[in-house]
Amino acid sequence: MNLRDMLNQVLSQSAHIQKANLSNSLDVDDVQMIAIANRTQQEIRDYYDWSALRRTNTLSLIAGTNRYKLPNDYRSLVPDSAWEKDSSRPVELPVPERRWFKYKFSTFSDGGMKRCRLYGDELEVEDVTENDEIDFEYITKWAVKAENNSVKELFDNDTDTWLLDDQLLILGIQAHWAETKLLPQAQAWRMNYNAKMSEAIGRDNGGRTIGGAPSRSRYNRDAPYYPLYQ
DSSP states (O other): OOHHHHHHHHHHHTTOOOOSOOTTOOOHHHHHHHHHHHHHHHHHHHHSOOGGGEEEEEEEEOTTOOEEEOOTTEEEEOTTOOEETTTOOBOBOSOOHHHHHHHHHSSOOOSSOOBEEEETTEEEESOOOSOEEEEEEEEESOOEEOTTSOEESSOOSTTOEESSOHHHHHHHHHHHHHHHTTOTTHHHHHHHHHHHHHHHHHHHHOOOOOSSSOOOOTTOTTOSSOOTTO
């Protein structure tokens, strides 16, 4: 579903006339609706580390160079995802500030593990003495896809699509739009949006059965124990 389709769903549910063009319109209501759509998609994007927004980056280290640019679309780091590519050892990223300065300015060492910290839009690696590669996962801030399949941060065309749940975005736009227009349905639509957000997070996070092994028949010969009550 593209942006125009999603915005027209919001309009039609409120008995408003659907639009053939919104992103290139000079109508103040259309401009406002595009702004609300971008505000909402960024709100949803930043609310949770969605699996669909995970990306992998390979950092090529150069001996004697300590700082490296993060990807242009970097938003946040996936915890515990950094590993040395060749030796398959974990990389400590990010190192807590207190320990970082201890490693950097003293002779203290507790092993050969590579250590990194985030430094603005760069990654700083402690004491790079040889060429190596580090892989890590991060969350991208580019959740919008253009018609040519390139990705970007904001909606700016009617044919743009979204990388996450379309229905969640529609309900979010509807809730924000109703609040902006002071519609009487605003509170109910906000509740629908909040409920859908929780549902989407639960679905994205997945689930597993809590407990022991699956139940077995009392006559299952593969059971690892004998039922003592018999």
